[in-house]
Amino acid sequence: MRTSRFTALGAAALAALALTTGVFAQDSVTITLMGHSSSPAEDEALSASIAAFEEAYPNIDVDVQLVPDFDTVLQTAFASGDYPEVFYTGQSQFGRYVNAGVIANGSANIETPEGFYPALAAVYTVGGELYCPPKDFSNLALEYNKDLFDAAGVEYPTNDWTWDDLRAAAEALAASGTLPEGTVPIALNPDIDRWFAFYVQAGGTFYDEDGNFVFANEGANYDAAITALEFTSGLALDGLSATSSDLSAGWPGEAFGQGTAAMTFEGNWIVGYLADTFPELNWGTVEMPAGPAGDGTLTFSEAYCVGADNAHPEESWLLVNFLTGEEGAQRVATGGFGPMPPREASGETWIEAVGENGAAYVAGGAYAVAPVTPSDYDRDGLGNFIGGVFRGDEDPEDVADYAGSEM
Template identity: 50%
Template sequence: MKFARFLSLLLIAALAFASIGLVVAQDDEGEGVTITLAGWSSSPAEDEALQAAIDDFMAETGINVEWQINTDHNVQMQTAFASGDYPEVFYIDSSKLPEWATAGVVAVGEDNIEDQEGFFPALLDIFTFEGTLYCPPKDFSTMALQYNKDLFDAAGLDYPTADWTWDDLRAAAEALTDEEAGIVGLVTPPELPRFLPFLYQAGGAIFDEEGNYVFDSDETRQALEYYISFALDGIGGAPSVVDAGWGGEAFGTGRAAMAMEGNWVIKYLLDNFPDLNWGVTELPQGPAGRATMAFTVCYGVAADNDHPEESWALVNYLTGEEGARRVAEASFGPMPARTAAAEVYLDSWAERAAGTGLDPADLEAFVTGADYGKPWVLPPGWSAWADAFNATLQRAFAGEATVDDIIFETSLVA
């Protein structure tokens, strides 16, 4: 009897041990662990693809995930951080990482992030703050040059290429501007993100590698003079000069022969201006070479987190090769962060652009930009600097401020 009882206990123990793998996602009460993923809605197609990925993750792991769509993500997250009760996983725009990492609300990624070799290296660099990798990229966008083929044909101009320089861009803008028709050669929004590629192309920067403020430089002056000249000479300017709300609209309506938008513009143009005959190439090279901006978002994990393992499991699932494929197929423009999914991304647009005026092969320019894209990020507390820059640049476009005024006004809040 004692031996039989011993065998029974041994069998119970063995069954309990074998079932450990089935309950890893259960808390002490035996209920399934639930984590929250907070972000924002990009498009119905992307929302559907993300929800499908979440559903598959829950089915495979037993971990419950609540998808929280924020209408004002950064503000809502700041409120949640202040309360001490915030989602286990959340979107982090590259511009917010320094601030949130400094605040201690983002867990360190490093070895928790799987298959790091598969990401575009520049994107991992963007989410590395003070030598620490915090989170894997979700997707990304780069800026490129869009051009209206019909307007180029009418002007007898060759289409832009990746070999174009600043001189080529300006000459084309002059030739394409038609004051009577209300067309400008190039739409040049007076804002920091659109100006920054030109600063980097000139060899300038806001900070050097040691973090010193170096905006007051000859390179900055050269880039500012070039960018402002389009507005002052009437061959470019803000979208409002052609009665548009943003660069994509100015270009889509045919009132701007060229624009410098990110790949978020693709679906917008295909949906709203399907007959537009347009192309895309890389931004022109400046005196110091190539540069564009890389706008990207990562999946961050909460530092104050009762379920870190489950959180990282979700993040790695969404940013793995299958997750990247889903992004590629459902994207409204932003590209998957893994190099292996780039071809799937381009193929998906080949199908969606069929019958329109876009050659989908041109979209390779956005992907190529990942090789030399600069991060859209400022240190914590520098929003006042960006505001001062934008305000003075707008005055410069109207002829009410000079390049030196921009450098001086921004230095006051640097």
């Protein structure tokens, strides 16, 4: 009686085991990838990549969720503890998510950690370990309007321009009298990222060796912050630059497209925008001008991160590696979308896809720095004060003091 009961139990257990393994073999795992919508072409390319992945791994289903107001939705999901296996992470969010412990460490799982642009990899590296492989990125460069330069008889900008060259060209453009009324040499907004860009060119750094945020805090950084602000606000105060709102545009790229500014400093997102919105514009790009401390530009990026509370980590990493490996980067490059592929090897392919204006952005990748602020840094609050310097209402020192003081 007893034995038979045990046998029956054992048999049942065996059967159950067989059933489960059978189920495992046939049934598929579903992982969720949450992100935000990009350009229609990018969205399509993503679905194509996902389809290719699902074909390569038939037992993994990927549920792609592209949601509006992505950061809010993702944060809400984090808070509830039930969040996607894989998600996009912007460089400004990364630190917050790591602090909150919702991102898995990728150092043991990223197949090809070499080959990313160093500045990109650095953004997503904590304590020497790469958490998330970068997805794609953009750099700032100098865009110029060839027709306005030709009309004024001023030489086109070059890749080895310095601040002095920039200012001299702006003065020459203004003095030439050929700029139409309401057109200025430079469209430049008093925003925090443009300050950061010139700060880097003036020799400033964002983090010290211990990982403390040291923007404008003291010594060389403090001086660099003031030098940068003095230079950019000087352009504005001397009438050589104007803000996009002064030029009746939503952002400097729009003013540049409308031909009300001969130069501006935007990232590669402007390439597709100008082609679509201002097809007539005759324009070129060069790298950002070098400041007192040499070359410098900013990089803005996103990465694919894998969630820490995750029932399917293996499958998640398979997907992320598929999307960000060398082939994945090559797919981004040939698409020729706004953002650039994260791997240096694919830079040339991207330039071929978007045309020669892409070269200056790719070149910036060699020395770009990511302007990542600490998780509770009051970016908006600080950004709100820079405009005062551009109008001459505030001293650069005061704003630098404010920025360098503890938030």
